Amino acid sequence: MxxxxxxxxxxxxxxxxxxxxxxxxxxxxxxxxxxxxxxxxxxxxxxxxxxxxxxxxxxxxxxVGSGVFVPRRRTEFLVGHAVGLARPGAVCLDLCCGSGAAGAVLLDRVRGAEVHAADIEPAAVRCARRNVEPRGGRVYEGDLFAPLPVELRGRVEILVANVPYVPTEEIGLLPPEARDHEPLVTLDGGRDGLDVLRRVAAGAPEWLAPGGHLFMETSERQAERAVEAVTEVSDGRLAPEVITSEEWWATVVVATRR
Known part of the structure; x- marks a missing residue:
């Protein structure tokens, strides 16, 4: 007790x-x-x-540590679907990786997975290296796809991107433990909350293998606009759909490279 x-x-x-x-x-x-x-x-x-x-x-x-985004339990819904679509030995990428939680789970649950992760926040990268690299993955510091080795282009089968999706004007409505103690860059998704989602979707077709999948979390009210944004910025090279879970209170865009 x-x-x-x-x-x-x-x-x-x-x-x-x-x-x-x-x-x-x-x-x-x-x-x-x-x-x-x-x-x-x-x-x-x-x-x-x-x-x-x-x-x-x-x-x-x-x-996790000070200045690092705390992985949300609802994101387990996204990662669970990624694991379910990953074949043994799949090449996986965890963008906006934060603590590296998604990458660590992929390494733990997908036999022989090759996992790479990246984040722009130095504190997050240090934390992710402690979670991902002992399990056999690699972690890079930089903005989205920029720090990745060129050899990954066209080879990624599973791309998980836990992008920030809170609209800028709504940051002040978040619980204090988030807005005061987690990096703003991990929360602020821009004017409509979809700025980073658009950037990831625009770059993803170059890195995904044919038939590869991109997973991005969003909110229920943003889902329709998120699908439109993915289709537009990828020039139709990605086919998006929305999956949801009431149990996890989660909404995820899954986009497959055509």
């Missing part, structure tokens, strides 16, 4: 899952003083995952 005092402090701070969070903090703390500091930081609004140093994702413990 979690410490009732810890649960009470977390509940008073507005933590909805106070009991579960208390258990994680108790397990991570080396002693009473460290526990007290952890609870204080959580009550101040820091993401729980930044405090304990990891997040659960796809059955794995993914390292």
């Amino acid at each position: 979690p410490d009732t005092g810890v649960v009470g402090r977390l509940r008073a701070a507005g933590c909805v899952f106070a009991e579960e969070e208390a258990e994680m903090l108790l397990a991570a703390a080396a002693g009473a003083d460290e526990l007290d500091l952890m609870v204080e930081r959580r009550a101040a609004g820091l993401p729980l995952e930044h405090i304990v140093g990891w997040a659960g994702f796809g059955g794995l413990r993914i390292e």
